[in-house]
Amino acid sequence: MEHAVTHHAHDHHDHHEEHEQLKVLGFWIFLVTDCILFATLFATYVVLRTHTDGGPIGKEIFEVPGFVAETFILLTSSFTSGLATLAMHKGNVKGLIGWLIVTAALGLGFIGLEISEFANMVQEGATISRSAFLSAFFTLVGTHGLHVSVGLLWMIGLMVQLGRYGITTVTKRKITTISLYWHFLDVVWIFLFTVVYLMGVM
Amino acid sequence: MSQHEAHGSVKAYVIGFLLSIVLTIIPLLLVLNHMLSKGWLVFAIMLMAVLQFIIQLVFFMHIREGEGPKYNVMALILGIVIVFTIVAGSMWIMSFNG
Structure with missing residues (x-):
């Protein structure tokens, strides 16, 4: 009888963990659909990039030091979010929250640079309504920036939850998903860096 | 937590990070120094973007891990x-x- 009870408890624990793993799989599927969203925006950009209507072209408005800094900041934050999950698997709450703070600070720096980049463009007359190229550019890069901003708010919420509940099966799963999300945003940025910025200044 | 579940190591993350840096710097140098003809340049930088994508999938997102x-x-x-x-x-x- 006792054996049956412990067996049952064990089963219950497994079910709980299995359920959390299923949620991580669900999040992977969300990321794939988000890829498709970005694919439509990339396709639009690639088709419209030459339609500048006499307005500024990429070469004139993209600042190399700016987008290179954005690239390395986001890449580093992807790395530090990985270090956060490593700390989590070691049961190190302080390390986990510390690396999340570093990641969020880098994310904030990225968003700050992007906002100043956009503001400079608008000041030079390169607004979203100037040409089809700029409409596609601001929509594509802006959608990525919006994703990073949402990720920042989510990350702050998770830090509060970690402070309150510590590392549990549930908070573990939440950190796993936000870390996947953050790596995904860096992956999208690799293609923005290549297709928009590098090909733009070519 | 089952012990056969791997979550990467500091080493794996550092390798992924360093490879990503290299795969960012090479296309940047190629473009800024106009080192290839346009067609080859586009091909080369797209190839490096795809390589970096795969590196992040493997070293950061642990695509090869997990059971079932x-x-x-x-x-x-x-x-x-x-x-x-x-x-x-x-x-x-x-x-x-x-």
């Missing part, structure tokens, strides 16, 4: 097929416009 059927990999492959179809299809069909 890899439904996440299957979803990802389907996603890549759709992404490729949308982007390449749009470029192809719109090439008849000019």
